[in-house]
Amino acid sequence: MTILECSGLTKSFGKKIALNDINLKLEKGKIIGLLGPNGSGKTTLIKLLNDLLTPTHGEARIAGMAPGVETKKIVSYLPERTYLNDWMRVHQIIEFFSDFYEDFKPEKAYDMLKRLNINPQDKLKTLSKGTKEKVQLILVMSREAQLYLLDEPIGGVDPAARDYILETIISNYNEDSSVIISTHLIADIEKVLDHVVFINEGQLVLSSSVDEIRDEKGKSVEALFKEEFRC
Numbered sequence: 001m002t003i004l005e006c007s008g009l010t011k012s013f014g015k016k017i018a019l020n021d022i023n024l025k026l027e028k029g030k031i032i033g034l035l036g037p038n039g040s041g042k043t044t045l046i047k048l049l050n051d052l053l054t055p056t057h058g059e060a061r062i063a064g065m066a067p068g069v070e071t072k073k074i075v076s077y078l079p080e081r082t083y084l085n086d087w088m089r090v091h092q093i094i095e096f097f098s099d100f101y102e103d104f105k106p107e108k109a110y111d112m113l114k115r116l117n118i119n120p121q122d123k124l125k126t127l128s129k130g131t132k133e134k135v136q137l138i139l140v141m142s143r144e145a146q147l148y149l150l151d152e153p154i155g156g157v158d159p160a161a162r163d164y165i166l167e168t169i170i171s172n173y174n175e176d177s178s179v180i181i182s183t184h185l186i187a188d189i190e191k192v193l194d195h196v197v198f199i200n201e202g203q204l205v206l207s208s209s210v211d212e213i214r215d216e217k218g219k220s221v222e223a224l225f226k227e228e229f230r231c
Contacts (some may be wrong), residue, residue: 001027001028002026002027002028002063002064002147003026003027003097003147003177003178003181004025004026004049004060004061004062004147004178005024005025005026005060005061005064006023006024006025006058006059006060006061007023007058007059007060007221008021008022008023008057008058008059009021009022009023009024009045009048009055009058009059009060010022010055010056010057010058011041011044011048011053011055011056011202012056016179017047017202018041018044018202019041019044019048019067019199019202020203021057021203022045022056022058022199022204023204024197024204024207026062026180026195026197026207028146028165028176028177028178029175029176029177029178029179030105030178030179030180030194030195031169031170031173031178031192031193031194031195032178032179032180032181032193032194032195032197033181033182033183033186033189033190033193033195033196033197033221034046034063034180034181034183034185034197034199035175035182035183035184035186035196035197035198035199035221035225036168036184036198036199036200036205037184037200037229038184040199040200040201040202041085041199041200041202042151042199043080043151043182045182045199046077046149046151046180046182048060048067048141049062049067049075049149050067050072050075050077050149051067051068051071051072059231062074062075062089062146062147063146063147065084073102073103074145074147075141075145075146075147075148075149076141076143076145076147076148076149076210077148077149077151078136078140078148078149078150078153078220079149079151080151081143082132082133082136083136084124084132084135084136085124086123086124086125087123087124087125088124089120089121089122089123089124090113090118090119090120090121090122090123090124090135090213091120091121093124093139094106094120094139094142095108095110095147097109097139097142097143100141103143103144103145104139104142104143105142105143105144106142108141108142108172108216109138109139110141112138112141112142112168112172113135113138116134116138116164117133118131118135118138121139130158130161133153134161134165137150137165137168137169138168141168141169141172141173142172144174144177145163145173145177145210146176146177146178147177147178147180148169148173148177148178148179148180149180149182150169150179150180150181151182152182152183153165153169153181153183154166154183154185154188154189159188162185162188166188166189166191166192169181169192181193186208186221186222186225187222190210190220190221190222193210193221194210195207195208195209195210196208196209196210196213196221198228200228200229205228206224206228206230
């Protein structure tokens with residue numbers, strides 16, 4: 001079953017074209033890497049899928065629906081920047097999410113907090129930037145969504161925490177759902193990916209399973225990425 005389909009998806013800001021004629025189809029049940037250099041259009045694509053931007057041309061469909069009120073019920077979104085209120089305590093945010101999302105599982109959130117030694121009574125303003133990002137990821141992964149859109153989930157945390165965060169993503173999503181992870185840290189996430197999408201300067205460069213890249217090209221995703229983008 002197709003979880004995401006983009007047809008001619010284009011987004012421009014004035015004369016600047018952020019995404020140009022993206023045609024893409026992704027199947028459910030996969031962990032997908034949305035990969036590209038900084039400024040390539042990754043965040044623009046994720047914002048379009050989360051109905052935070054409107055396409056200039058073309059369309060996107062999530063489980064057959066245009067991004068909007070109905071898709072927000074099945075999409076769990078992790079933005080690039082923290083949006084939580086500093087004055088709130090962690091447990092208050094969990095209560096807020098429980099009230100707001102029918103598919104939110106507070107017991108999952110508290111279990112992950114415990115494993116990361118984060119006190120639910122702490123106020124966000126007392127937490128480090130990395131810990132805030134962990135709390136935000138916990139909230140996102142505590143929903144039983146059909147599609148998780150994660151924009152740079154490991155970009156702001158120390159390397160020691162990245163493995164745990166990736167483990168959290170793998171162990172807390174339903175195998176019938178899909179995860180799209182936007183990042184430029186290829187080496188850190190390659191081991192968890194089933195499929196990759198390369199974009200550069202708003203253009204779709206590649207959409208391929210990781211197995212096909214390794215079998216047909218004889219390369220790792222990171223090696224192919226470096227070759228493609230000369231980095």
